[in-house]
Amino acid sequence: xxxxxxxxxxxxxxxxxxxxxxxxxxxxxxxxxxxxxxxxxxxxxxxxxxxxxxxxxxxxxxxxxxxxxxxxxxxxxxxxxxxxxxxxxxxxxxxxxxxxxxxxxxxxxxxxxxxxxxxxxxxxxxxxxxxxxxxxxxxxxxxxxxxxxxxxxxxxxxxxxxxxxxxxxxxxxxxxxxxxxxxxxxxxxxxxxxxxxxxxxxxxxxxxxxxxxxxxxxxxxxxxxxxxxxxxxxxxxxxxxxxxxxxxxxxxxxxxxxxxxxxxxxxxxxxxxxxxxxxxxxxxxxxxxxxxxxxxxxxxxxxxxxxxxxxxxxxxxxxxxxxxxxxxxxxxxx
Numbered sequence: 001x002x003x004x005x006x007x008x009x010x011x012x013x014x015x016x017x018x019x020x021x022x023x024x025x026x027x028x029x030x031x032x033x034x035x036x037x038x039x040x041x042x043x044x045x046x047x048x049x050x051x052x053x054x055x056x057x058x059x060x061x062x063x064x065x066x067x068x069x070x071x072x073x074x075x076x077x078x079x080x081x082x083x084x085x086x087x088x089x090x091x092x093x094x095x096x097x098x099x100x101x102x103x104x105x106x107x108x109x110x111x112x113x114x115x116x117x118x119x120x121x122x123x124x125x126x127x128x129x130x131x132x133x134x135x136x137x138x139x140x141x142x143x144x145x146x147x148x149x150x151x152x153x154x155x156x157x158x159x160x161x162x163x164x165x166x167x168x169x170x171x172x173x174x175x176x177x178x179x180x181x182x183x184x185x186x187x188x189x190x191x192x193x194x195x196x197x198x199x200x201x202x203x204x205x206x207x208x209x210x211x212x213x214x215x216x217x218x219x220x221x222x223x224x225x226x227x228x229x230x231x232x233x234x235x236x237x238x239x240x241x242x243x244x245x246x247x248x249x250x251x252x253x254x255x256x257x258x259x260x261x262x263x264x265x266x267x268x269x270x271x272x273x274x275x276x277x278x279x280x281x282x283x284x285x286x287x288x289x290x291x292x293x294x295x296x297x298x299x300x301x302x303x304x305x306x307x308x309x310x311x312x313x314x315x316x317x318x319x320x321x322x323x324x325x326x327x328x329x330x331x332x333x334x
Contacts, residue, residue, distance in 0.1 A: 008040060009325050010068065010080040010108070011317035013121060016139030016169075016235045017047040017284075019061060020314050021068040026078050026325050037322065040075075043067035047139065047235060048084065062102035069106060078325035080113045081317045083121040085140055092117075114324060119144050119151070124316030126280030126308045133271055135264060137292075138283030139235050141167035143267045145277065155267050160234045166260035166292070168238030168285055174259075175240040176225055178252045179204065183218045190252035195243045200224045238284075245291045260285075260292050265299045278306040287311050 007026040012019060023041035045064030048057040069075065080103065087095040096115040103113055123134040123146055134144045141164045142157030160169045179196045181187025183204060197204035202224060207217045214220050229236035244253035264286070268279055279300065286293050287309050300307045310316075 007078045007325070008075045009318070009321040010065070010077055010082075011314060011321045012065070012080075012082040013118060013312055013314040013317050014048045014061065014082060014084045015118065016085050017238060019045045019048055019064050020312060021045075021064055022314060022318060023068050023075075024318060024322075027322065037318075041068045041070065043070075058098045058102045061099075062106070065103065065106055075107075077108045077112055079321050079328060080108050081116065081121070081321040081324065082113070083116050083118045083313055083317050083320075085118045085138070087115060087117045112328070114320070116320075118313050119157075120146075120149065121316030121320060122282040122310060122313035123280050124149075124319055125282070125310040125313050126278070126316075128278040128280060128306075128308055132278040132280060133268060134280050134282060135268055135286060135296075136282040137166045137168070137260075137264070137285035139168050139238055140164045141170065141283070141285070143264075143271060145271050153271055155271065160237075165263045166285060167283075168241040169234050171244065171256060171260065171285070172229075172237035172240035173234070174256045175243050175253075176221070176237065178256070180218070180221060182252075183221060188252055191247040191250040192243055192253055195246060196221070196240060199240070199243070241285065242290065248291060257291055257295075261295045261299075264292075264296050268300075268305070269303075272305075275303060275305050278308065281307055281309040282313060 008023055009026055010021065010023050012021040021043050022039060025038050025040055027037045043064050046060045048061040082099055084095055099115050100110045100113065119134055119136060119142060122136055123132065130149045131147050134146065136142050140157060140159065143155040144151050145153040156163045156165060158164065164170050175192055176196060178187060178190050179193045182190050182193045193204050202220050203209050204217045204221060212220055214223065228239055244256045247253045281287060286296065297307065
């Protein structure tokens with residue numbers, strides 16, 4: 001007698017820098033074992049964002065999905081939820097079409113695949129209910145107010161070129177801009193120049209040890225940044241994001257940090273002046289200890305604002321995929 005295929009869900013939290021994917025058994029599946037919802041496969045790979053991850057993003061995403069599914073034999077994907085950074089209304093159709101093309105060879109039918117932005121799953125991962133505010137700052141940055149899981153107000157999330165204030169890319173870009181202004185005598189002298197030089201193994205101050213490869217430290221910086229963040233891949237600038245936090249005494253670094261902190265706190269205050277909504281903090285900038293997260297949390301505590309931090313939106317994607325699989329199964333049973 002031929003065994004029924006194991007029903008599974010696939011959940012993915014896909015940022016501009018990295019992607020995390022899990023494959024789990026659908027709770028209640030016959031033969032799934034005592035552990036309903038047990039983890040069957042997982043994989044981590046490069047990010048996939050139309051604006052910041054480069055032209056091969058969906059090819060690498062398909063490979064990461066294949067890795068996650070690789071250990072699961074005889075599977076039937078009941079539902080897949082892929083939550084993308086940068087999959088808002090402006091790019092949703094493009095992202096959805098590219099995702100369907102990537103998933104089809106893996107046996108995932110388009111009717112069983114939901115493409116959403118990474119905001120809702122990050123909010124759901126916070127487990128604060130269906131009403132609240134998501135404040136997310138990773139490769140990009142956005143604030144969203146949810147009512148009954150529906151986004152009713154959004155601030156920023158406009159991409160590295162038009163906004164994303166306080167994001168890793170924004171922090172990295174402001175850092176190298178401050179260094180460029182220092183080297184070009186357009187701005188103040190900053191310790192960030194030495195920090196960036198150390199990261200790039202360049203003497204950006206004098207060009208002596210090691211000797212300047214181009215003979216001009218400004219050109220050395222240009223060439224190094226071009227390698228880290230080539231055209232079409234600004235996410236690479238996020239590599240410089242932690243540097244302002246290492247020289248808090250430096251006025252240029254402090255200005256960068258203060259701008260981000262003030263922006264985050266003011267945004268949430270304007271979206272919820274009555275302190276009635278819990279805030280979910282997400283993304284590498286706000287979920288990782290450092291001066292920005294620490295001072296934002298201190299500000300929320302001083303106001304008496306409820307907040308919770310999540311390290312990943314993946315649990316929210318798992319929850320959403322599980323709910324949708326159950327909903328589809330219920331519809332088929334009726």
